[in-house]
Amino acid sequence: MTVNRASAHYEGLGKEGRGSITTKSGVLDAQPYGFGTRFEGKPGTNPEELIAAAHAACFTMALSFGLSRAGYAAGTLDTSAEVTLEQQEGGFAVTKSALSLTARVEGIDAGEFARLAEEAEKNCPISKLLNCEITLEHSLES
Known part of the structure; x- marks a missing residue:
């Protein structure tokens, strides 16, 4: 069995909120995500x-x-x-x-x-x- 881990941090709420994603491996390290990256094509991931x-x-x-x-x-x-x-x-x-x-x-x-x-x-x-x-x-x- 393997267990992997990632975490998400979000500041603010709704459309105005901004988040970041970090993975255990460090491949993603505070990678930005939020409404803009999910629905508006802004830089970051989703x-x-x-x-x-x-x-x-x-x-x-x-x-x-x-x-x-x-x-x-x-x-x-x-x-x-x-x-x-x-x-x-x-x-x-x-x-x-x-x-x-x-x-x-x-x-x-x-x-x-x-x-x-x-x-x-x-x-x-x-x-x-x-x-x-x-x-x-x-x-x-x-």
Whole structure:
């Protein structure tokens, strides 16, 4: 078992408030976030961007390990994730995480690749955490 930690600090309330996020590793150290970074494109990060990064990274690592277990030894995987935040009755909700994968894997056929990619999407820990629609688009380059 591993336990990771991050913290958020917020000063002020509502739109006027300003926050910062810090992670145990120090990769994020008082990284600014708030209404402006979430909805107005201002510099800094936001929770959905961090979820997108986590989902892309988790899925890509899960697929890498799945390919390795299946006997493939060389390749590259590039994944992006788009996380959708929508206003709903009673507030906001993350409703979708769309993964987009481009890969080059030596010796694999398209059917085997699709099977392993779909298995990784369903079984990566962040996919299991998210309670929203998750889509996967992939392409295998030769």
